[in-house]
Amino acid sequence: MSKFLKDDRCYLSNGGSSETFTVREDLPVGSIIGTLPIPGDPSKDGDIELTLTSEHSPVGIQESTKNLILNQALDKEGVSGLASVLLDVACSKKETDDPSITIPVRIIVTDANDNAPVFVGAPYSVNISEVTVVGSTVIQGIKAVDKDQYGPFSTVSYHVAEGPYSKYLTFENSLEGHVVLSTALDYETMPNFTVTIRAQDQGEPPQVSITTLTVWVQDADDQNPRFLAERYKAVLPERPIPGTPLVTSQSQIKAEDPDEGILAPIQYSFNSESAEYDLFELNRRTGQVTIRKDLPDDLHLPITLVIKATQMDNPDRYSLTTLTVESDSLVPTDLKFLQTDYVTTALESAPVGQVVITVRTTKPNDKHVRFELHENPTEEFAIQNTGEIIIAKPLDYERQTLYSLRVVASDGKTSDVAWVNITIMNVNDNDPTFSQPQYNFLVKQQDMRVGSLIGTIEVKDGDVNDSIELNLKGTYARVFSISHKGELRVRNLEFLNASTCHIIVFATDNGVPPRQSSALVTVQFPEDVAQSSVFKIKKSDSSLLLMIVFGVLLGTLIIVIITLTIYILKTKQYRDRIPSVVSSGGQPMVNKMATYISGGNLQSNNNNKPQGGQNHNAVEHQSGVENPVFNMADHNHQGTIHRGQLPPSPSEVSAWQGNGTLRDDHQLGNFTTRPGSGLSNGKVQNIYWPNGSIPRRVKKLSWEDEQPNRTELDPDVSVTPLGKTCNDGLKQPGLTVYF
Numbered sequence: 247m248s249k250f251l252k253d254d255r256c257y258l259s260n261g262g263s264s265e266t267f268t269v270r271e272d273l274p275v276g277s278i279i280g281t282l283p284i285p286g287d288p289s290k291d292g293d294i295e296l297t298l299t300s301e302h303s304p305v306g307i308q309e310s311t312k313n314l315i316l317n318q319a320l321d322k323e324g325v326s327g328l329a330s331v332l333l334d335v336a337c338s339k340k341e342t343d344d345p346s347i348t349i350p351v352r353i354i355v356t357d358a359n360d361n362a363p364v365f366v367g368a369p370y371s372v373n374i375s376e377v378t379v380v381g382s383t384v385i386q387g388i389k390a391v392d393k394d395q396y397g398p399f400s401t402v403s404y405h406v407a408e409g410p411y412s413k414y415l416t417f418e419n420s421l422e423g424h425v426v427l428s429t430a431l432d433y434e435t436m437p438n439f440t441v442t443i444r445a446q447d448q449g450e451p452p453q454v455s456i457t458t459l460t461v462w463v464q465d466a467d468d469q470n471p472r473f474l475a476e477r478y479k480a481v482l483p484e485r486p487i488p489g490t491p492l493v494t495s496q497s498q499i500k501a502e503d504p505d506e507g508i509l510a511p512i513q514y515s516f517n518s519e520s521a522e523y524d525l526f527e528l529n530r531r532t533g534q535v536t537i538r539k540d541l542p543d544d545l546h547l548p549i550t551l552v553i554k555a556t557q558m559d560n561p562d563r564y565s566l567t568t569l570t571v572e573s574d575s576l577v578p579t580d581l582k583f584l585q586t587d588y589v590t591t592a593l594e595s596a597p598v599g600q601v602v603i604t605v606r607t608t609k610p611n612d613k614h615v616r617f618e619l620h621e622n623p624t625e626e627f628a629i630q631n632t633g634e635i636i637i638a639k640p641l642d643y644e645r646q647t648l649y650s651l652r653v654v655a656s657d658g659k660t661s662d663v664a665w666v667n668i669t670i671m672n673v674n675d676n677d678p679t680f681s682q683p684q685y686n687f688l689v690k691q692q693d694m695r696v697g698s699l700i701g702t703i704e705v706k707d708g709d710v711n712d713s714i715e716l717n718l719k720g721t722y723a724r725v726f727s728i729s730h731k732g733e734l735r736v737r738n739l740e741f742l743n744a745s746t747c748h749i750i751v752f753a754t755d756n757g758v759p760p761r762q763s764s765a766l767v768t769v770q771f772p773e774d775v776a777q778s779s780v781f782k783i784k785k786s787d788s789s790l791l792l793m794i795v796f797g798v799l800l801g802t803l804i805i806v807i808i809t810l811t812i813y814i815l816k817t818k819q820y821r822d823r824i825p826s827v828v829s830s831g832g833q834p835m836v837n838k839m840a841t842y843i844s845g846g847n848l849q850s851n852n853n854n855k856p857q858g859g860q861n862h863n864a865v866e867h868q869s870g871v872e873n874p875v876f877n878m879a880d881h882n883h884q885g886t887i888h889r890g891q892l893p894p895s896p897s898e899v900s901a902w903q904g905n906g907t908l909r910d911d912h913q914l915g916n917f918t919t920r921p922g923s924g925l926s927n928g929k930v931q932n933i934y935w936p937n938g939s940i941p942r943r944v945k946k947l948s949w950e951d952e953q954p955n956r957t958e959l960d961p962d963v964s965v966t967p968l969g970k971t972c973n974d975g976l977k978q979p980g981l982t983v984y985f
Contacts, residue, residue, distance in 0.1 A: 255286030255294050256337035256347040264350035267314065271322040272358040279305060279314040279353060284337060288312055292340070299334040305353065307335070314351070322357040323393050330355055359399040359449030363390035368457035370443070372425075376433040377466040379762050381426055381750065384415070388423030390445035390455060398448035407442035407456065415441055415459070425459070433465040433507055465507020467759070471555045473501045473567045477601065480535070482547070482573040491536045492526075492571065499533035501555035501565060510557040517552040517566055518589060526551065526571075535569060546584040548572040550604045562758050566591075568604055581615065581657050582608045583664040588653075590666070594643040595673040605633045605664055607655050620652040627651060627668070635666060643672040644710045674757025676708030680765040685751075687734070688770045696736055700769060703732040705753045712755040722747035726769070734767070745773045 258265060260283060267280040286294030289310045296307050304318035321327030331353035338346040365388075372385045392400040403420040406412045414431065418424040440460045446452040478499055480492040503510045514533040516523045522545075527538040533553070549571045556564040583605060590603040609615055610633075617629045627649065628638040635651070649668040654661060681704035689700055707714055716728045725747060727737040734751075747769045754762045 256284060256339060256349075258349065259283040259285060264352065266352045266354060268354045268356060269316070269320065270358045271320045271327070271355050272360055273316055273320060275316055275319055277316050278308070279316055282312040282314070282335065282349065282351075284312060284349070286337065286339070295338045295340060297336045297338070297346075299336055299348065303333050304328055304331055305333055305351075314353075320355045321360075322355050322395055323361070325393070328355070357395040357397070357399060359394060359447065359453055361393040361399075362453035363392045363402045363445040363447055363455045365390045365443075365445060365455060365457045368443075369460070370457065371460040371462065373462045373464050374427065374431060375464045375466050376431045377468055377759075378427055378431065379752075379764060380428060380430055381764050383418065383424050383426050384461075385425045385459070386423065388425060388443060388459070390423075392447050392453070394447065394449075399453075401448045402445050403448070405444045405446075407444045409442055411439040411441050411461075414439065415461070431463050433463045434469075434504070436463060437465075438462045465505050467505055467508055467510065467557070467560055467563060469504045470563050470565045471501040471510075471512050471557060472504050472565060473499070473555060475567070477567060477604075478553075478569045480569060480571050482537075482541070482571060486537050486541050488537050488539055491534055492569075494569070499535065499553060499567070499569065501533070501567075503557060503563075510559045510563070512555050513558050515554050515556065517554040517591065520585070520589070522549050522585075523551060525549075528553065546582065546608060548606045548610055549584060550606055552590060552603065568601065570604065570606070572610065580608060581612075581655060581660045581662055583653075583655060583662050584608070586664050588664060588666040589669075591669045591671050592637065592641060593671050593673050594641045595675050596637055596641060598637050598640060600637050601634045602627065602637060602668055603635050603666060605629075605635065605653050605655070605666065607633065607662065609657060612657055615655055615657045618654045618656075620654060622649075622651055629653065635668075641670055643670045644708060646670065647672075672710065674709055674712070674755065674759065674761055676712075676755075677761045677763045678705050678707045678714050678753035678755055680705050680751075680753065680763065683765060685765060685767045686770070687767070689736070689772070691772050693736070694739065694772070696739065698736045700726070700734045700736065703728065703734055703751055703765070703767065705732060705751075705763075705765075707753075707755050709755065709757060712757055715754050715756070717752045717754070718749050719752060720747075720749040722769075723749050734769075742771065745771050747771070 265280075265282060269279055273279070282296070284294070286292065288294050288296045292310075296312065298305075298307060304316070306315045306317050307313070308315050319327040320329075320331075322329055333351050333353075335349045335351055336346045337349060367387065367389075370385065370388060374384050378384065388404060390402045390404070392402055394400040401421070404417050404423055405420065406415050406417065406425075414427065414429045415425050416428045418426045438461060440458050442456055443459050444454060444456050446454040475496045478494045478496055480494045482492070483490055499514070501512050501514075503512065513530045514528055515530065516526075516528055525537065525539050525541060525545075527536050528534075529536075533555070535551070535553075551569045551571065553567050553569055554564055555567070584607065585605075588603055588605060592600075592602045596602075605617070607615060613631075616631065617633055619627060619629045619635070624639070624646075626637065626639045626641060626646075627635055629635050633655075635653075647670050649666075649670070651666040651668065653664045653666055655664075656662075685701065685703055687701040689698070693700070703716070705714055705716070714730070716730060716732060718726055718728055722741065722744075724738055724741045725736070726734055726749060728734050728751065749767050749769070750764050751767055752762055752764045754760050
């Protein structure tokens, strides 16, 4: 028994022929991979000796042990080390002459989270307009690759690291590199900023990589032009002749576009068509005001001119200012308004405190003059001691569009009244508003059909006369449709491949410029219906392919039927046009069956007498006679007997020409007969037909027998048309044979 065990000292204890070890790729060099499960003792005093068959093996054997030692680094990806190891261990038995036993060893390397995600194309930068709607995707190209094996160690998630600007951007989905805008931008306050992007895998602990995303904010046309001064004042020259420019006491009349990234060109115009505006001329490009006409003597000064600065590329972007024209030489004594009616406009977005218009009196420098506003119950406007009417409360075009104010000026002695009509200009200052920030709908099983109403999304716009357009965006936008009333319906279930669908509804008004807002919509479908809809496209494709195959087969069948119909019609017409074939002697060719039977009479074998006591000569007919079978009476069961002639013998047939007609120099009387041929002196002997051998009902070989010059279809019966006579010399009646 001990000898048996000693012989097995180099064999694996588990009975296998090879051994496999599994180690992680991050196992340090010099570590023990495993121990060979063999009974032998490899120590100095042991009974076996272990060696490696390869000198440069990445694995070694620990001295005097069965332990395998790692000599080289491992790497599952095969970049910085070996991805797998195969080696052979030779086991030699001591004190024997037995050959060594080779033990194959396989070392399987498993993955470890030893690789961090690597960004592709980093660092990143993007240009974003300052009017970009919150929730819009601003960049989709952020991507990081982890070289670890497929699994949690190579699954990368993305995050915006905390920082001063992290509130502006976020990832739509942490597993995708799609960055969306989370806070509105403003070019004037922040033209650019940088955020830190972090990518990490799902290991424990995770491997992390960071990069930067720089955002360049693009200036948009979101501000009105701005005058360099709030108001301007000019004094008439001593000699106000036409063409003289007015010199303002402040800076030159000029407006600029505060959108520094655009700097749209500005044009100037008067904002009224009153009579006093005709006395002056305004340069549209420079804003310079000059005297246009001679000033009348009764002109009441000062005069206030309203000047409008408008962007040339966008007429909806404008601002207003005033130019007060005065004269030191004319000082009226009575307190009067320079105008009894004032007309002006104001934007509903104008801030509180902005001057709408300035009313002037004949005593502009009198500090005792006081102004009051009447017909101003809501107190949106106020008037100052200088005659400036300012905005006291925020205006709203949707609440009131026209204000008629009565202005009273008094110096304590006299007073005067003027009317100021202020028209409010509408501004698209309200975003469309959803009734809910997020909508959730559940679709029942019975509503899983095209056109079904899922729910209603309510959206309103605070601006008067603004219409709202609704649009769907997102991965599942093609599954749904939305009407202008906000009715969300099922549109196409072929693109439904999940039970939960997320879409974004965008509401855009028709203002200038248009304003937009969005809301998230989540639609929940039954789980089983969503799974089955994945195969709808494939099924529809199979149905389409089946319809195409059936269409091709049907078309082929129709073509075959048409071809056969044309062939039959042409064949019939051809056969109707075939003329009677005539021999060279002027005689028609004789049917070969008629040749066999012509010239004699057929008789029965009952004493040469026909059945029924009829005379055998009483039924003779000329060629072309009706078939006797069809002329039989219904009560006659015997059949009519006819006479005929047997065909000539082969020696006699030589008298016939190749085309089936008799030669001119032969007569029937010259034919010779042979014994047994059925001919006697050139005549056909009587042939007796058995009683009842001619059936009452026979089958007609051709359905065209009633046509003249017909041709039998069977080539064994006839190849030539059947004429009424075979030869002028043969006056025997012909016979048509029926089977």
